Amino acid sequence: MIKGFDSYTVDFTYYIQLINKQFTNVIEKGRPLFKTNADDLFEAFLLEIPNEYRQRYTCSACKKFVEDYGNIVTLSEDGKVEAALWGDFDGLMAPAFRRLKELVEKADIVDVFITSKEILGVPCAGGFNHMHINVPDKIRYTGKINTDMQMMFEKREDFRMLKQYIEEYPYDVAVDANNILNSEHLYRFEKCLGISNWYMNLHKKLQFNKKYSDNILWHAVATAPPGYCHIKNTMIGTLLDDIKFGLDFDTIANRFAKKMNPLQYQRPQTNPTRGNIEQGEKIVEKLGIKKSFSRRYARLDELNTIWEYNDFSETTGKGFFGHIKIKNVNKTNKSVDIPVTKITWKKFEKRVLTNASKIEFLVPKHGNFTALLTATHQEAPPIFQWDNLEKRNPFSWYVYTNGSPCTRWNLKNDYCNVTGICYQPSMWYGEYPHQGKSIFILLDSAKDVNGTQSNCLFPEMLINDLREIRKTIEAYSKEATLEGVNEASACGYRLDYGREWNVSFRVTTSTGVYNYILDRWD
Incomplete structure (x- = not known):
């Protein structure tokens, strides 16, 4: 490049801005980036520059940028190619950049382009400006396990x-x-x-x-x-x-x-090798997730619920016994016994939950009882697929294969107050369809009396970085314990999408008490 501010130098600075604008526009479309096999691009670029200026733009820094990154393109879903850096620019050097655009869009794709760099190229060296692009944070690779x-x-x-x-x-x-x-x-x-x-x-x-x-x-x-x-x-x-x-x-x-079978699916069936354990140590250290493996039972007040029971019982508010709740006499207009209504979950959610002041669940003798869990250390880095630093969601769950008896959960085969209802954690803030869908009916005083003999770090829930050490994690999980069982208030019954339920609810509203059987999701 030449020093000074002659028309061509200023013109080239303008093109550096256009290159960055083109790249920004491509990124904003949300499309992935790819490398093509287009080569000898810098020579093609120089050939389109008038002879009298060609020597001025024979620059090693710009040549390296064009050869390393000039062949980057983006794709639409239907496979149409667009150059990531070169556009239909105007001005004196437009033919040179149009030639680059033409060459890379005709080339074959050979790689997905991934970079951890903040800047591609050298913006300035030796007092000259050179071709470069700034890489937005949202597309930069920040993984700690692989380069x-x-x-x-x-x-x-x-x-x-x-x-x-x-x-x-x-x-x-x-x-x-x-x-x-x-x-x-x-x-x-x-x-x-x-x-x-x-x-x-x-x-x-x-x-x-x-x-x-x-x-x-x-x-x-x-x-x-x-x-x-x-x-x-x-x-x-x-x-x-x-x-x-x-x-x-x-x-x-x-x-x-x-x-x-949950005991087989993605679950290692043999003990980890020494090498897998050593690799596990390295990965845990790199990710800084040692604290993330410590888990405890969750509390109702921590969850993203779609319905919660509010106890509106009155007190006198006066005297020595002013804090004691007065017996709630339900005032309703119901005068006729209404038969049980069979209903889907979607209709129940839309029509019933909004008006329900109290919900009771008929606890079966044996069934899909469950507990929600969370991180013992809230600052611990994410290890679940649905948890991330932008929106923390360290919650998970467990159920017993083939179900468990209600007595194990401090419950009896009778109606029990529902304290809250929520979707499974993987549904709270995004879409993770491979994790399935379910609803958690949280029950008053429910807890796993004996506790589970594991801290329930199931491979199918964990981030992909941990996949190669799932045998080591499985072995660790079997020996780890869950904390906070006495404080657990997020246990109850899980209703899985795709199965028939036929579970009974008794719902109190301002107009009466109604009985429902939920038979399926929708």
Whole structure:
């Protein structure tokens, strides 16, 4: 570059601003970034500059920037390419930048672009301004386990595998699998519904846009939730294999149920190796999550509830006995016994909860009793998929496989006051469909009397960074204990999406007392 403020130097500063504006506009569209195989870009750039100015712009810093980052593009969902840095600029140097745009948009994608850098290129050196871009925080890679280059390698492998699986499990097989899961006849089907929908929709895009098939796959790789590209190694892969091999529905359902057993699904079946334990030590240290493994029972006042019981009992407020609650005589206009109403959860939530002053739940002798848990140390870093630093949500839960007796939970087979109702924690602040859906009916005085012999760090709930050490975490969890059992006030009954419930509620409103049977979600 040349010093001074002649028209061409000022013009080039203007183009640096345009490059950053183009990059910002691409980022604001929310599209992922990719590397192409376009090369020799700086030479192509110089060839479009008039001969008399070419030597002035033969700059090593700018050359390195163009060769390292000039081939970055972005993709739409349908696979159309747009240069991330170069646009239809105007002015004296517009032909040079248009040439770069043309070359990178014609090239093939070879990588997902991931960077941990705040700035790409060198803004200023030797008194000259050079091509560079500022990387917004929202797209910078901040992982502590792998480097950005390692993550790019993983994405490259995901692309290779996904392309293989698209051929191995064609569209009709994907549709059959999706239809079976959506029929809700398979045990714990909700765990696979998210990835099944994703895979079938990907097949649909490829069916209607074969011209950009590789680009569509790259976009899928860059935007897929963790593990979605590993079709063969998931339960959806087992289902796809069974369909492909022509097994009948009963056989498919039985095989699926066996593998989805909570004691088997994503649960290591052998003790961790010495190497896995040592790797676990390193990962825990890198992530700074040692305190995150300490768990306790949650309290009702900590939860994101959709309904809570408010005790409106009066007191006299006077004298020595002024704090004692007066017997509440329910004043209603009800004069006729109303039969039990069978209702879905969605209708119950919309029509009943808003007017309910009191709710009672008929506790079954044996069933899906549950406890909500949280971090002992609230400042501990996130380890659950639905928890993050921007919106903390360190809550989790446990139920016993095949249920447990009500007596274990300090309850009896009778109506019990409901203290609160909430959705499962993974539904509070975002969408995590592979975690399923459920409602927690929190019950007065309910708690796991004997406590569980684990602190319930289940692999299917944890962040992807911990996947490779799940055997070590499982072994640790089995020996760890939960704190705060005496203070627990967030225990009760779990109603899972996709199952028939037929559970009874008694609801008090300003107009009377009504009986309901909730039979299913919707």
